[in-house]
């Protein structure tokens with residue numbers, strides 16, 4: 001419907017080329033501009049929608065010098081001038097005066113971040129008003145992390161639409177405007193901004209905004225001037241290569257444009273051209289060398305690097321998920337490749353934004369879309385899990401690395417519990433650098449004294465509950481899938497009935513689990529809550545997560561001291577149920593490393609038989625009764641490999657002193673099959 005309301009698509013490059021060959025340079029440039037002019041939709045804009053305000057920027061004085069610093073002073077005047085596209089933008093409008101001085105944009109005080117320090121997050125659009133046509137350059141400001149450059153044209157009124165009240169003052173202040181004189185452009189000067197050093201968030205934003213407009217073929221047009229930096233205009237359309245795909249350089253020498261056509265068809269592989277595209281960007285680094293790779297799923301559009309091959313580790317998958325309210329990015333891998341050499345091009349006349357673009361624009365206007373840990377911003381990509389005490393979110397950092405962010409709300413909890421949560425940080429710090437343990441990248445406890453108390457060993461001292469809004473944020477390595485899902489999937493594949501034991505699968509993950517638990521046991525830590533959901537697969541290896549109830553083993557004992565009974569019933573050892581009681585000999589029952597071995601035995605049993613050993617006992621008391629009964633016999637259905645049953649029995653020995661330890665388990669015949677006494681004759 002929306003499409004029908006619009007005028008027919010603008011002409012593609014080929015008609016332009018034939019026309020321009022016989023025109024003067026200024027006509028020619030006008031033609032180019034006409035090509036990129038955005039058609040205005042015919043529909044009437046609803047008046048009840050919130051409207052972003054525009055600020056008309058008119059240059060008052062100071063002629064910029066070609067190739068040098070501007071020196072121009074431009075003043076921004078606030079006017080209400082909504083456009084069709086702005087009607088969908090709901091972020092708060094900002095008014096004020098933007099002044100360009102000495103090649104810098106100086107923002108008014110009212111644009112400062114809420115803290116006045118320019119630490120906010122903001123999205124804005126510079127819309128170039130050019131004879132009714134619009135150009136735009138978007139910017140995203142995230143503290144110092146990202147600054148988006150934008151362009152203005154001399155002698156023309158340009159519009160500035162500041163989209164967010166939290167636009168960073170510092171960011172705007174630091175914008176540099178480099179004037180570019182191009183006689184072939186009717187003597188217009190283009191003020192171009194240098195790419196800021198950190199373009200990560202910008203790259204995200206650029207790619208986000210570009211999704212809707214990048215399609216399977218591309219028309220790349222370069223306007224070159226011998227005396228000025230180049231303006232690269234890249235447009236993409238959904239037409240087939242045959243229809244539109246020309247890569248044409250419009251070189252300009254001595255003011256005379258020259259057309260150089262580089263082939264008829266622009267393949268999906270853009271060769272040396274950039275593969276991260278921006279709409280309406282004035283940021284044109286024109287880098288050479290290795291280019292980024294972007295694969296747009298569901299669009300049939302590929303933009304690749306120089307070599308044209310898609311390297312798995314360097315592919316950025318962009319899934320449009322905005323309908324779910326999530327970011328449209330997912331699994332952006334190998335962040336370095338995203339930003340390292342990314343190039344962007346000017347689109348002087350971008351097509352109207354699609355719905356996806358609009359919703360994404362809204363998304364970025366929302367400061368709630370970010371978490372801040374120790375001053376660094378992480379964009380939320382969606383919730384990935386929640387435990388008894390926490391929420392875990394998938395987030396993306398400014399370098400495009402994906403992390404899991406565990407957020408624990410402490411308000412209303414008693415102090416011993418809060419100290420326990422802080423202890424998880426302590427353990428994860430202790431386990432830094434250990435393979436098989438999820439890595440803690442960063443953390444923040446909003447109540448500093450709480451963490452200090454734990455770190456200095458002063459805990460469990462305070463009574464009462466935490467009254468203020470205190471949170472623990474833990475930025476963790478991101479795990480793709482947990483063992484619980486993998487086991488469920490395996491059983492689904494086997495139809496839940498015909499379990500043809502995949503011994504190699506079992507061996508691989510069993511060994512990884514043993515190595516993970518061995519790591520913590522060597523550090524005198526007992527996990528106490530081992531279960532399939534607490535093993536995450538990270539880049540092919542299993543890693544242990546969730547040290548929320550882990551306990552350190554006292555130096556003078558092999559057992560841990562507990563304040564309460566904990567664990568997940570189906571994986572809890574007899575001694576965890578009977579903790580602090582007295583055994584037949586009058587000894588106090590304590591938990592230690594064997595308790596974790598029991599839990600591992602339950603997990604192995606579940607991997608083999610599809611259910612935990614006590615799953616058939618449904619209630620707490622039924623489980624309690626059977627697990628604490630030393631005479632209860634766990635049933636083991638026959639298996640082709642008797643060592644497997646033996647292994648489970650070694651872990652699930654009721655007497656904790658009879659359970660095998662991890663070094664022994666790592667040498668168990670199931671993992672290390674005994675050599676056959678006699679090998680068959682060779683060649684037989």
Ligand SMILES: Nc1ncnc2c1ncn2[C@@H]1O[C@H](COP(=O)(O)OP(=O)(O)OP(=O)(O)O)[C@@H](O)[C@H]1O
Pocket residue numbers: 384385386387388389390391392404406438476477478479480482529533534536545546547548
């Ligand atoms: N690093 C991670 N990567 C990916 N997902 C994770 C990560 N950490 C946790 N999760 C997901 O979040 C869920 C809850 O995390 P976690 O177990 O750490 O929280 P919890 O509140 O301590 O849970 P529980 O109540 O089970 O003890 C996990 O089951 C897992 O699905």
